Amino acid sequence: MKTTAFVAMALGSLLTVTASLPAHAAWPEKSIEVVVPYTPGGATDTVTRVIMKKLSERLGQPVVVANKPGANATIGTAAVARAKPDGYTFVTVLAAHTINPHLYKLSYSFDDFEPVSHMADLPLFLFINKDIPANTLAELIAYGKKHPDTLTYASSGAGSSAHMTGANFGLQAGLTMTHIPYKGSAPILTDLLSGQVSMVFDPILVPMQYVKQGRLKAVAITSTKRWDDEPDVPTMDEAGLPGFFMNSWASLLAPAGTPKDIIDRVSKEIAEIAKDPDVQKTFHDAGFVAVGSTPDELDQLIKKDTAMYGDIVKKANIKLN
Template sequence: MHAIRFPSRRRLLAAAGAALCFAAPAFTQAQAPAPTYPTKPVKLVVPYPPGGPTDIVARLVAQKLSDAMGQQFIIDNRPGAGGNPGAELVARSPADGYTLVVATTAHAINPSLFKNLGYSLAKDFAPVSQLTSGPLVIVANPQLPAKNVAELIALAKSKPGELNFASSGNGQSTHLSAELFAAMAGVKMNHIPYKGSAPALTDTMGGQTQLMFDTMLSAMPHVKAGKLKALAVTSAVRSPVAPDVPTVAESGLPGYEAIAWNGLLAPAGTPPEVLARLSAELKKVLAAPDVKDKFEAQGFAASWNSSEDFGRFMSAEVDKWAKVVKVSGAKVD
């Protein structure tokens, strides 16, 4: 009969020590909190060229978020095709909070203007917050004979299809607001799309196009410099930034109104805690007096809202602009 041998006390202690060595890291790892977002630079896709209103807003917000969150928010300009390529890029990016897009009014217009979008605004994005809102301003080359909206309508009626208006691209608010104007006024103007506001304004100042409906943020500096003249603002009431510039409604086209906005979107499926962190930081950034002053000086209002409210706002915008597209008969050139 074989004797049963029990391990020595020394071997038992060694085995127990080894077991603790394997167990301890697992316990520590399970108890360690997840790293706080963000732990690396964040890409902020701007679907327009540098120098335009969306780019101006994005760069200020990116700098403030970088300062507040301890990681760089890097601007990545992806202009063209009504802001669609930039939006599609972000829609297809990992839903981890490290690739975001600055959306505009155009992204609420595009579903009813483009037949085959490579993304769905409702399904492929998680709303973070609105950033800004504000009116557009009708600016014209100083050589254009019209000095106000009534004279612009009369000029357009006398030269059907001869007046060229620039826009920052097909489907942008700068395009559709002009189409709505033309439809309500009963005039025909020729649309010249550009890849952003900056080149469109350059050609309007140079006389290649006669006028443009643009954001006050990018257009008013040129008005103040005397390179463009402002005919009217597109809001229901006058802007405090340019109180001497009348509204379209009061100066020849009753009932007309168009507003532009910017907002931040993440890919659908982005963790709720990441969206919450971004929203909380944006709320502080957009409430900062220097940020509000910089936006308001150019005709924009800082406009934070919750993710849920921003989602509802965008849905309403999609419905509103679908009606404008139908009424105006606007088409992608």
């Protein structure tokens, strides 16, 4: 009887331990949703779909990309902030994620998310209209100072990273410029080519072909090093604005409370995916740099950029109407 009682007690203890194991021990057991708070076909969507296709293969479960655009990405981001933190919902955010708190009253905060991985960087080139009598950044600044209030800079929307980069350029260069917000990149290019707007900070993919045709000029890049395919275009730092570095980026977040082992697993998988030569080539062809990072590294990037953009918004007195 004693032996029977002991076995029963041991079995009961085993069942208790088994029942206490985390429910996500077999994760993933079903499809995963990654929200892209932007329209399909854009840069953010492209980065996410390339990474998630590879992630799906590595995890053995579908990873579904769901586009939920609106309000400078805050609608889709807010939806994920409210999602169940079970490892089956994530969101891709851009640098605009660290700009929005300074410009909008948000229904969420950074505390509602767990950083997962800094997936990609997106360097911006400074493209200017061909008729502006400047071929270098120094000449552009000199022209802007000689003709105050005449230079304009475009962006794909108020509060975008291109808006902030242009505003910071004005601050650092001592220029008074006018911001012209657009809805999307296509009308920007049309007006830049025709001279309706002076300049734009934009990814390489579309405008560079017009530089090759002599219809635009590329005077600098915002990253810490030159783009391999365009070695003659200097960095902003090299061209005369020391320390000017303002890449846009794409990163993955999860709802706060998502189990750490799931966060770490996804982060490690993305870091490996970022090393894939096919992924690197696809990103490079689209103007991106594949990164892959730890959650802590992404957390530091978010904190750094939040402080930087807050400073720009304050100094440039940027307000949204």
